[in-house]
Amino acid sequence: MTKLIILGSSNAIATENHENTHMVLVGEKRTVLVDCVSSPLLRLERAGVDFNQVSDLILTHFHPDHVSGVPLLLMDMWLLGRRAPLKIHGLEHTLERVENLMGFYGWKNWPAFFPVEFSRVAPVERTLILTSEDFRLYTSPVRHLIPTIGLRIESAASGKVIAYSCDTEPCQEVAHLAESADILIHEAAGAGRGHSSAAQAADIAREAEVGRLLLIHYPTGRHSVGDIVGEASAHFQGAVALAEDFMELDMD
Numbered sequence: 025m026t027k028l029i030i031l032g033s034s035n036a037i038a039t040e041n042h043e044n045t046h047m048v049l050v051g052e053k054r055t056v057l058v059d060c061v062s063s064p065l066l067r068l069e070r071a072g073v074d075f076n077q078v079s080d081l082i083l084t085h086f087h088p089d090h091v092s093g094v095p096l097l098l099m100d101m102w103l104l105g106r107r108a109p110l111k112i113h114g115l116e117h118t119l120e121r122v123e124n125l126m127g128f129y130g131w132k133n134w135p136a137f138f139p140v141e142f143s144r145v146a147p148v149e150r151t152l153i154l155t156s157e158d159f160r161l162y163t164s165p166v167r168h169l170i171p172t173i174g175l176r177i178e179s180a181a182s183g184k185v186i187a188y189s190c191d192t193e194p195c196q197e198v199a200h201l202a203e204s205a206d207i208l209i210h211e212a213a214g215a216g217r218g219h220s221s222a223a224q225a226a227d228i229a230r231e232a233e234v235g236r237l238l239l240i241h242y243p244t245g246r247h248s249v250g251d252i253v254g255e256a257s258a259h260f261q262g263a264v265a266l267a268e269d270f271m272e273l274d275m276d
C-alpha cells in the first residue's frame with residue numbers, strides 16, 4: 025500500500041477548508057511528510073496517519089507557507105516521547121535556515137531530544153534522494169523566488185508515477201520531472217514571477233505527456249478566482265481537477 029494524501033491545497037493564504045499546501049506519502053516502510061505547516065499533527069491525525077510513523081520530512085523551500093510547522097512538529101514529537109530518528113531533506117539554503125530557526129528555540133537544550141538527521145539535496149535534476157521497498161523519490165530544482173525543489177515519486181510495486189511541481193514558474197525542469205507521469209500535481213497560484221497560472225500548468229502537463237493534472241496551491245475560499253479547471257482544460261486534453269485537502273491518491 026502506497027498512497028499520497030493531500031493535507032493542504034491552498035496557496036499562502038489558507039482558508040477554512042484549505043490549509044497551506046503540504047502532503048504525506050505513506051508506504052509500508054516509510055512515511056514521508058512533504059512540507060510542514062500550521063499544527064501538523066492535527067492534519068496527520070485527521071488523515072489517519074500516526075505521526076510517529078513519519079520517517080522523513082522533505083522541505084521544498086524556506087517560505088513560511090511551507091515550513092512554518094517545523095518547530096511545532098519537532099516539539100510535539102519530542103513531547104510525545106519520540107525516540108526514532110527523523111530525516112529532514114532539503115536544499116542547503118533551506119536546511120541552513122531550519123537549523124538557525126531551531127537554534128532560536130534552543131533545541132539543542134531540549135532534554136532527550138530524538139535524533140534529527142539533515143540530508144542535503146543537490147540542486148541537480150532528477151536527484152534520487154530516497155529509496156524504500158515502496159517507492160523511489162527524486163527531486164529537481166524548479167524556478168521560484170528562492171531555491172526550491174519539485175518531486176517525482178515512483179511506486180516500486182505498480183510503477184505509477186506522481187510528480188509535484190512545488191512553487192514555480194513554468195519551467196523545463198518540471199516538464200522533465202513529470203515526464204509520462206500518471207499524475208502531475210502542479211501549482212496554480214497565478215501567473216507572475218515565481219508562480220504559474222492554471223493554463224501554464226496545463227501547458228507543462230501537455231508537454232510532459234502526463235495522464236492527469238491536479239491543480240494545487242491555488243487561491244481558495246473567498247479568494248478564489250474563476251474556473252481554473254476550465255482554464256487548464258483548454259490547454260490539456262487529459263483529466264484536470266483541483267487538489268483538495270484530504271484527497272488520497274492511490275499508488276498501488
Ligand SMILES: [Zn+2]
Nearest residue numbers: 085087168191
Ligand atoms: Zn513559496
